[in-house]
Amino acid sequence: MPIVGVEEIRKQQLIDAALASIAELGLQKTTIMTISQRAGMSSGIISHYFGGKQGLIEAALRHLLDKLGRAFLEKIQQTDGSPAARILCIIEANFTEFQRSELAARTWLSFWARSMHEPGLKRLQQINNARLCSNLRYAFAQSMSRDKAQDAARQTAAMIDGFWLRSALSSDPDENFAAGESLCKTFALSLLTH
Amino acid sequence: MPIVGVEEIRKQQLIDAALASIAELGLQKTTIMTISQRAGMSSGIISHYFGGKQGLIEAALRHLLDKLGRAFLEKIQQTDGSPAARILCIIEANFTEFQRSELAARTWLSFWARSMHEPGLKRLQQINNARLCSNLRYAFAQSMSRDKAQDAARQTAAMIDGFWLRSALSSDPDENFAAGESLCKTFALSLLTH
Amino acid sequence: MPIVGVEEIRKQQLIDAALASIAELGLQKTTIMTISQRAGMSSGIISHYFGGKQGLIEAALRHLLDKLGRAFLEKIQQTDGSPAARILCIIEANFTEFQRSELAARTWLSFWARSMHEPGLKRLQQINNARLCSNLRYAFAQSMSRDKAQDAARQTAAMIDGFWLRSALSSDPDENFAAGESLCKTFALSLLTH
Amino acid sequence: MPIVGVEEIRKQQLIDAALASIAELGLQKTTIMTISQRAGMSSGIISHYFGGKQGLIEAALRHLLDKLGRAFLEKIQQTDGSPAARILCIIEANFTEFQRSELAARTWLSFWARSMHEPGLKRLQQINNARLCSNLRYAFAQSMSRDKAQDAARQTAAMIDGFWLRSALSSDPDENFAAGESLCKTFALSLLTH
DNA sequence: AATGAATGAGTCTTCATTCAT
């Protein structure tokens, strides 16, 4: 059993602290002080382990995407593998309690906005976006042609993200998230049965 | 004798410069210097006319939303008024050349992210979001019950925004915008005919 | 009858506006905008007539000292000319309603502080200070030797200014001003009768 | 290993530099640059240790009042405790070489003027003012009734401050301070013996 | 390995002055 280095522990603690700060204050008001305080460490440690604030931010996003991806994989393996079950599972994974939280809204919107000006972040987002579409395409393809599955996946992915975005920006996120999840499911199932 | 209208002219010039800076540098890296330089004026003029940077940013967003709203109204009045025509027009208005530009992507994402932390911006966004849904609902309601029209409008609005967002973040925006617009239209028309 | 020039009228209006602004906002927060707005004129007029903000401030102080001096002269000429009456009149002139106001406190303290760094203002203050002492000395000299009158005048002047200052800075100015005026009178009269 | 006490040392250095700047330039022309330059440090350090310029200014005033208070306590404990000795000591403490300096004049007048607009400073001044009166009252009360001691203390305190103020603003401070101290003593002793 | 003291460039804001009309 390899001894986990102190370095890895520290890095993870800092990533957690960074996400906590972004969730609470937003990316713009997150400073190395708000992060290092939450981690109970000194401010210098961030440059020491991540080369700078930007390095930590990217690592945090990478970690968040990884975590959500793994959580999704676990969930989908508990389904019966039918297209409908897989698709419903995918949709639900995008409307979990975390995804509905204001914390998630602040975090994703912050990362998206910043990714328009930082290729490193942008690539991470693109991989995540492609994954959603790919998962949906795989499920749809069990019931229809490859081309139709591709279109169905794109439409469903767009509707999921669109509902998420509009809900996050709305004045009543709760109602909007709930209705959005339901309407996404209705739409996806109607695609499957036609 | 003071020249009348100077204030409005200057304000407009500053708004244009602010949007140019946001499009080029992003909201975060937009400073009063990047704005005033683009406007060919001094930095002090921004506080003079808008009370501060924040006032200018909000005015710029308001202007942008107004402009898009007016452009949409002009367009829709040139249709034959049929539900299908109205809906296609609404979709097209969300995929114009401007909306497909990287400038638009940076601008909207910047505003969205910031609006999570500034109520003033958030309210403007919400009005805009409500408008899209309301326009769609009105068109759908001519062909179906009020409740079904509401769901159809929500789904279509989500798909439009979702495609726009995924395209903006993708590595090949052009292809994605084109496919997105087409798939949105297909979906909306299928809702109308069922 | 000479036609009073527009210049004199404008200058007086600006001086009144400057004093109003200082009384309301304090000297530090008084700007050419707060003055010119109160005067209903443009900001440029101040440089036009007084060469700059500093010129107006000095003119305002000069005017205030003049006005208080004239008011005092009028008052003292209504006394019976006896030493006691003159002295009581002098003391009362330093505890009028205006002198007890927060406006007066702000104005005098502002001018004093600034006069430590601006010889122009300092000279005006010194003339005013000398006048108080001189008036008291003249009154006392009717009842005692020149030397004793000089000391009595200095002590009385100091007590007047000291009570004024301590009252202005206190948390209950009203009570302090009242007690101060009374104790000054008691002291001055005791000097006269010994 | 962090050097202990660095914070206190730096704070003191900055307070000294602030007082030096106020003495030289006045409070109004004292900026974070004039302070940090005199301290041989960077401008950012002020916000780091005092939260901002205002925090440093208040700390400087507090320090000055403390220092004068302690110096006075030391002095008074060297007297024989008789009322006359105590009172003379109190008067002398208000006319020390420091109090006669132009530095002291600029500093006190700056603080007084500013305290009219900043409750934090005002409270500090009031405590100091109350202390002078209280010390005098205690000394007088050993020779007369409580009420008479109260009046005597107020009159003496006013005369002390009044002489100080008039001397500070005069064109010949030295002569005025000397005469003022002498006349204050004469007055206070006459109160004691009547 | 880890600290946190210190820096100083960058930001927004204020405001007296200028000057064309």
Place this chain on the structure above:
DNA sequence: AATGAATGAAGACTCATTCAT
């Protein structure tokens, strides 16, 4: 005579980075 639009220097504050210990 009077305006007020425009300037830009100067102010306080923020914060990522550095580095001696």
